[in-house]
Amino acid sequence: MGKYKTTIRDIAKELNITASTVSRALNKHPGISDATRKAVEATAKRLHYRPNHIAAALRSGKSYIIGVLVPSADKSIFPSVIRGIEDEVNKDGYSVIVGQTYENPDREVKVIETLLKTRVDGIVVSLAKGTNAYQHLRRIQAEGIPLVLFDNTVSDLGASIVKTDDFLGAYTATEHLIERGRKRIVHLIGPRTSEIYRERLRGYMLALSKYEIEMDPDLMIDCPSDVQAGQEVVKGLLDRGVTFDAIFSSSDYAALGALQQLKMSGKKVPEEVAIVGFGNAPFTSYLDPAITTVDQNGLQMGQCAARVFLEQINKGEDYIVRKHILQPQLIIRSSSP
Amino acid sequence: MGKYKTTIRDIAKELNITASTVSRALNKHPGISDATRKAVEATAKRLHYRPNHIAAALRSGKSYIIGVLVPSADKSIFPSVIRGIEDEVNKDGYSVIVGQTYENPDREVKVIETLLKTRVDGIVVSLAKGTNAYQHLRRIQAEGIPLVLFDNTVSDLGASIVKTDDFLGAYTATEHLIERGRKRIVHLIGPRTSEIYRERLRGYMLALSKYEIEMDPDLMIDCPSDVQAGQEVVKGLLDRGVTFDAIFSSSDYAALGALQQLKMSGKKVPEEVAIVGFGNAPFTSYLDPAITTVDQNGLQMGQCAARVFLEQINKGEDYIVRKHILQPQLIIRSSSP
DNA sequence: TATATTAGTGCAATCGTTTGCAATAATCAT
DNA sequence: ATGATTATTGCAAACGATTGCACTAATATA
Secondary structure, three states, rough: OOOOOOOOOHHHHHOOOOOHHHHHHOOOOOOHHHHHHHHHHHHHHOOOOOOOOHHHHHOOOOOOOOEEOOOOOOOOOOOOHHHHHHHHHHHOOOEEEEEEEOHHHHHHHHHHHHHHHHHOEEEEEEOOOOOOOOOOHHHHHOOOOOOEEOOOOOOOOEEEEEEEOOHHHHHHHHHHHOOOOOOOEEEEOOOOOOOHHHHHHHHHHHHHHHHHOOOOOHHEOOOOHHHHHHHHHHHHHOOOOOOOOEEOOHHHHHHHHHHHHHHHHOOOOOOOEEEEEEEEEEHHHOOOOEEEEEOOOOOEEEEEHHHHHHHHHHHHHHHHHEEEEEEEEEEEEOOOO | OOOOOOOOOHHHHHOOOOOOHHHHHHHHOOOOOOOHHHHHHHHHHHOOOOOOHHHHHHHHOOOOEEEEEEEOOOOOOOOHHHHHHHHHHHHOOOOEEEEOOOEEEHHHHHHHHHHHHHHEEEEEEEEOOOOOOOHHHHHHHHOOEEOOOOOOOOOOOOOOOEEEEEHHHHHOOOOOOOHHOOOOOEEEEEOOOHHHHHHHHHHHHHHHHHHOEEEEEEEEEEOOOHHHHHHHHHHHHHHHHOOEEEEOOHHHHHHHHHHHHHOOOOOOOOOOOOOEEEEEOHHHHOOOOOOOEEEEHHHHHHHHHHHHHHHHHHHHOOOOEEEEEEEEEEOOOOOOO
């Protein structure tokens, strides 16, 4: 059990120099001779030296850790986003602490507080759906810590934002259904506390009005983003005898529920009812029929968010906040051929 | 932009006491009078004090961060495992750094090295499929850092292990197919570098021999755990005219590929070919037909791994390494009714 | 040759806590 | 009333790095 606990001081002693020189050598500071740098590196390796990030973080004020806060690490686009962020920030030596809110605003506040105590160098967050107060985010900004919002965001904070053009995505999706000859298009509206769902609703409505299709309140239904809700809503529609020939769901999960319910009720998809989802969740392509959806490209979103963070870190005070609006892409599959 | 940087010293000054007392008060040490404790808590709140975990970690040697290393945070059971771990360790004040190997052994070594530099209090890891050298794991143990292996593990390290009873799961799955009258059961074998796949193969073989079904090498095929591989393998079987009436796949992904290929080739599932997968990935229940699979309960596995870690941390030297073998459950669905 | 510049290191403080040990005041037993 | 406990708090040294400033020696400039 040889517990090595070599410090820079040990290396220094070995070479009859000081810890400062060792530190500078290891960090490749200019103004250190090549000879000593190499000597330091050699003995560091020989003594199995392992830098102590904690000590460095305390002194330098940089932890090289960033906090990524998502509603749920295993849902929707978040797995890909996390991967995208990791891929990108790892290159610059950052580690990622993942926090989950489980869509609970209180937990969001708590987790952020923990991240701040951990002295993360930045926080990247997609808001919980119910979040409607923002003091916890303001606190982050007040501390001067880079804050990047992605996906489900809020505009009036002056924070960097990376998100899908939800409006355009919804518009394109709805337009697609209209072009396929559908006239009575149901829209499953997500929780309106989130900007993303309000935007999707807006896209849906504009498409209808552009094509001079009258809006029907019966077809615009609030529906949480999960499978069961999608089922129930569609069942309700069928039970009430509402007629419709297409469904544009604000989420893939509700779209899946809708598909299941339609099948159970003997409705043919896409012949009788076409379906379009939102998000391009992995399972959408496996379904039968595979469902058309709006791809948000989580990987790209994550990478973009990461780059925004890095830029902000590097520019410091000079950084100018910007919104990055990513173009969504309609993936047409068998559910709306 | 009032950047509060209150330290315990500030609180101490305010109350004319020392930092030590403040520290002890905040940490609820016994031997601090109720009066001062309350006074400290009050001024801490008043001055917007935020503990610096980094400083505490440096001094105490406890970072309250644990590293969780998985092949991919967005695949298989890992999302649920991560969630299970988080849920459990959060209660005890730990944060989770998630690292991904992308099934690359070299990256596994690197990420672990980073975790060690970050001075995590423990490492929970599911090995990359290709990993076959274990010095990096031994190094963790040599440092006296709790190491918990889960899912894809290796036995001869003397580390704590939490895993599914892969053997039993595979045996049960195969037996189920046999009981349904299937005799020519294909097994898609996962990468044999992993213990889990060797165990699943063993379970398959034992079930066959128990029921006196002859093993046929034509039906035992190596197949990576992804959709495309599943497709290709099944296509190969069909092209070669191999007859079979069931497939037991060592992974849900390959099972999905198999299902897709069978459909494309006009084979009826389950009438002509029954399918059983392994892992109970979320999408398996959404498919048409939904596929029977062996549930590993990632959530439970994560929670168990977390508890093992916590126990190990708390018992210190007294901890006795144990293997936790979780009972898998066969979820019977339409693909093998 | 004397002076100015530069390259390479060392000194020592600091980051914000934690913690073993000492010290004081207060309480108790005798 | 006196010594022995006990309850609180203070002292000061860590933890392991980073970093501004000072310093020496070597080189360049005049």
